[in-house]
Structure formats: C-alpha cells, structure tokens
Amino acid sequence: MAATPTRSDALIHARGLSKRFGNLVAVDAVDFDVDRGEAFGFLGPNGAGKTSTMRMIGCVSPVSGGILRVLGMDPAIDGPRIRARLGVVPQADTLDRELRVAENLYTYARYFDIPGPVARQRTAELLDFVQLGDRADDEVEPLSGGMKRRLAIARALISEPELLLLDEPTTGLDPQARHMVWDRLYRLKQRGVTIVLTTHYMDEAEQLCDRLVVMDKAKIVASGSPRELIERYATREVLELRFAIDAAELDGKLLGLADRVEVLPDRVLLYTDDGDAAAAAIHQRGLRPESTLVRRSTLEDVFLHITGRRLIE
Amino acid sequence: MSGALKVLAHHLRLYRRVWKGSVFVSFVSPVLYLASIGVGLGSLVSRGPAHTIGGVSYAAFIAPGLLAATAMMTASSETTFPIMSRVYWMRTYDAMLASPLGVRDLVAGEILWLTFRLAIVSLIFFLVMAAFQTVHSVQAVFAVPVAMLSGLAFGAPVMAWAAKQRTDTPFALLFRFVVTPLFVLGGTFFPIDRLPRLVEGIAWLTPLAHGVALTRALTTGHAVASAALGHVVVLAAYATVGIAAAMVTFRQELAR
Numbered sequence: 001m002a003a004t005p006t007r008s009d010a011l012i013h014a015r016g017l018s019k020r021f022g023n024l025v026a027v028d029a030v031d032f033d034v035d036r037g038e039a040f041g042f043l044g045p046n047g048a049g050k051t052s053t054m055r056m057i058g059c060v061s062p063v064s065g066g067i068l069r070v071l072g073m074d075p076a077i078d079g080p081r082i083r084a085r086l087g088v089v090p091q092a093d094t095l096d097r098e099l100r101v102a103e104n105l106y107t108y109a110r111y112f113d114i115p116g117p118v119a120r121q122r123t124a125e126l127l128d129f130v131q132l133g134d135r136a137d138d139e140v141e142p143l144s145g146g147m148k149r150r151l152a153i154a155r156a157l158i159s160e161p162e163l164l165l166l167d168e169p170t171t172g173l174d175p176q177a178r179h180m181v182w183d184r185l186y187r188l189k190q191r192g193v194t195i196v197l198t199t200h201y202m203d204e205a206e207q208l209c210d211r212l213v214v215m216d217k218a219k220i221v222a223s224g225s226p227r228e229l230i231e232r233y234a235t236r237e238v239l240e241l242r243f244a245i246d247a248a249e250l251d252g253k254l255l256g257l258a259d260r261v262e263v264l265p266d267r268v269l270l271y272t273d274d275g276d277a278a279a280a281a282i283h284q285r286g287l288r289p290e291s292t293l294v295r296r297s298t299l300e301d302v303f304l305h306i307t308g309r310r311l312i313e
Numbered sequence: 314m315s316g317a318l319k320v321l322a323h324h325l326r327l328y329r330r331v332w333k334g335s336v337f338v339s340f341v342s343p344v345l346y347l348a349s350i351g352v353g354l355g356s357l358v359s360r361g362p363a364h365t366i367g368g369v370s371y372a373a374f375i376a377p378g379l380l381a382a383t384a385m386m387t388a389s390s391e392t393t394f395p396i397m398s399r400v401y402w403m404r405t406y407d408a409m410l411a412s413p414l415g416v417r418d419l420v421a422g423e424i425l426w427l428t429f430r431l432a433i434v435s436l437i438f439f440l441v442m443a444a445f446q447t448v449h450s451v452q453a454v455f456a457v458p459v460a461m462l463s464g465l466a467f468g469a470p471v472m473a474w475a476a477k478q479r480t481d482t483p484f485a486l487l488f489r490f491v492v493t494p495l496f497v498l499g500g501t502f503f504p505i506d507r508l509p510r511l512v513e514g515i516a517w518l519t520p521l522a523h524g525v526a527l528t529r530a531l532t533t534g535h536a537v538a539s540a541a542l543g544h545v546v547v548l549a550a551y552a553t554v555g556i557a558a559a560m561v562t563f564r565q566e567l568a569r
Contacts, residue, residue: 021569060410060568080316080413088411094404098327107326111319111412156411 016066019052026052028218039195041212048215050198087156091167102136112159126154146177166197202299216307234297237275241268241289316414320422343441376447377532378501381524384460388468393484396475431464450534463524466548469555476562500525520551
C-alpha cells in the first residue's frame, strides 16, 4: 500500500503521524488521508493506537511527531477553530448527569456560540433524529447504554459538524442498540457528514466504512475498502470444520484442498473460493467432520490473519 | 463570549437550582459562629482581666478571622471533589475540550467560578458581622475582597493538586491535616504570637495567617498600608502560583 500523494482537499491528512507517552510509542509514524463525505475506520485490537490517533485528530492530544492537518489546518495552531467544526463522541461517555437530556444538548451549544433559539430548535430535531424526543425532560442516568450513546451522538451533532469522530461507538451495546446506532450513522453519511470511527468489531467496519486502516502495535498494517482487504488477505469463502479427533492428526490429509489451512485447537479453517467444493472433497477423502460450515470471509479473517491470534496462542 | 465565561456560565446554570440553599447555609454558619463563640465564649473573655483582645471585644476579634477562614473552607470544598469529578468521574472537562474551549479556558473559568462563590460567601459573612456590630472601621470595606483573595490563595493551589487525584482519600487527609489545623491555629481564635515560635513561623508560611491578619486589621481599623501590602503580595503570590500550576496539571491530565 503505497502512500497516496498529498491531497490538498483531504479533510484529514496525516504523514508520519506519531504519539509518544514517555518511552511508550502509542502511534508510530502512520500515514492516511480521509476524504470529504466518506466513512473511514480505524480497526485494531485494544492498545493498537486507535484512540490516541483519534485524540490527535480531535485536537485534544498534541502531536508528538509527523504532519497532521485537519480541515486543512494545523491542530497545534488552530485547535479551537478546528474543534468548532468537529463533532466528537468519545469512548467514555461524558454526558452531564447534572443536566437533563435536552439540556445536555442546548447547553453544549453555548460552547459553540450557537444562539439560544437555534440551539433549542436543533435540540428538538436531533432528539427526534436519535429517537429520544420523548425523553427530552428526563434525567440522563436512567437511560440505557444505547440511549446514552445516541444522546452523545446527538450532542456531538449540535454544531452541525462537517466531521464526526466516534471512538468505539457501539462497544458494550446490545444488538438492537448497535443496529440503531449504525442506522443513524448511515443516515448522517448520506447527508454528507464525514465520519471517522474506531472499532474492534469487524461487522461494524464492514457495515459502515468505505475505507479503513488496520492498526496493530501502533502502526498501520493494512488499508483499503473492506472488500479489497478481504480479497487481498483472505479468500472468498471459509470452510469451518470441527472434528472429534485431535485436529493436529489431520494436517496432512487436508493438503491441497484450500489456498490456506489454519488449524486451531477447536476447529480447522480452510480458506477457499469454493467452500462447498472443499467440503465435498473432504468427504471424498473419507474424513467425517462433526460439523461443517461454509461462510463468506469477513474482515475478522483479514484482521486475525494480519494481527495474528495472539490471545489464543 | 470568551471561553472562560462559558465555563462560568455552565456552573452558574447549575448553581441557579441550588442557590437558595447555598445562600442560606452561607448565612446561618456565620450567625452560629458569632453567636456561640463570639458572644457566648466572648462573655468569658470579657470577664477576664484584660476584657478585650487588641482593644476590641472577642466577637470583633474572631469575626474577621472567621471571615478569612470561611473563605478558605469554601475554596477547599469547591476545589477538591468538584474538580476531580469534572476531570475524572463526570468527565465534564473532556466534553468541554471537544468544543472550541481549551485548557486555559477551563482553568480561567474555574477561577472565575471560585471568585464568584467566594464573593457571595464573604459578602454574606460580612453583612452578618455588621449585624453583630463587629465592624469598627470604614477600612472594613476592603475586608471582603481580601477574604476573597485569601480563598483564591488557598483554592488555586488545591485545584492544581486536585486535578491529579483519582480517589477522594487525599481530600480527607487535606481537610484533616491542613484545613482544620489551619482553621484552629491560623490566628482565627487567638493571636498567633501566643503560639510557640516554631509553630508561629509555620503559620506565617500559610495563606490563612496573612488573610486573617489583614481582614482583622481592616475591620478593627488598624490596617497599615505597608503591612497590608505585604499580606496582599503573599496572598497574590499563592493565587498566581496556584493558577499557573493548575494550567500545568490540567494540561497533563486532560490534554496528554
């Protein structure tokens, strides 16, 4: 992945961007560009440097090295002017428990010099948008995790930002709540809002991101669209097999059946473009797996291929 | 509107809900102190051989000391738990920093808010003092700003320190080993020249002793310009160093 040439129209432009905390290198010379109107993802395991990168883009954490331009400006010089045009949904919820739901929005508007009547109108619209219109006068604390996250998103939108930064927007949410958040983010993207998010959920990255970078150990290890990454680092399908016998005894018998075979303690993964054909071939060789599953490759396969199965090993 | 004023406005919005209770407490506590210790304990002092302390009644002696000490107490409570909460528990500052507000705005806004709280508490205290006839000089009009400065001299360094705390245990220690001993030994209830020399020397290193000495000189009408200037310089130095330190610690905690 050759670094794309500098584009003056990029909303975010990073070259050799680094963040150090003492001796710890949290972000190690990463290059990326985010274009206007796209949804861009940072995918990676915990501690890969995603949040540090987001905090630099959000002009809260000073850059330790390299170049970073957000909306064409330098965060070190124009931090407040950049932040005026950003919306930020942090990983840890920063809603104000001393304020009610609607108050959280229109008091936040004051920090952006939004006039009171405009703030109230936007508050009403945004609460409807995140489906919290009927909770406007409620306390924040009793809201569910999904509601709080939607409220945080609504608050980040009060200034009508061009660029929305979300750090793990659906971590800890149940499936319904996650889908609701995804749906709202998709609508924002359709309205032309540029979205940058971090996630360690592969399905989230596949659902939302036009392009993404995979971060591991402070570096970008792969980049592209979800489809490109799957094509480059995985096969079209994956055949998952479970055997009653020790999988290690099988190794030789699976040769030539797939592009790549991965033997895990509990199952065997065959990366192939035709999972059904591979499953048939297995049976022809006289092997009788307890269970057979053919599925599409996902970013998870890409991700585990690139970053390795460190936790399992 | 500048960023600091926006932070102040946020605090004022929340204060609007509790201001009645807060003002009531600010009124009741000086009434209780001056009635019980000033008048009650004071009646024993006036029966003693000297009758007065420094030429004034015991109530008039302790009232300005209590004014300065109350400012210190208010500053301590406003700059310990609330600051840690906004840094760490509630993360109010993280939310503010995701807007155009910066770390300087946060610190300046907190100082404005603390100044506002000290103004209210000191002014109410002063009115109660006047009602108890413990104000003896026109110089006393400066007692309120001096008490506020005493509060800032104590509150600003505490704020810088509180931003770095992650549990409330250190705050209990601060109250037990710094605030309360100062309250008792800082010259509020008796002249600190009665203390052992070493303890007196330590007392003069703290902002409270200077705040008490100056407010007392002002309300009793004995303030001398040169001495007053010396006290103000010490108090202003504490406040200035505290604010500068808060700029550093807030940045360390919030904008790493």
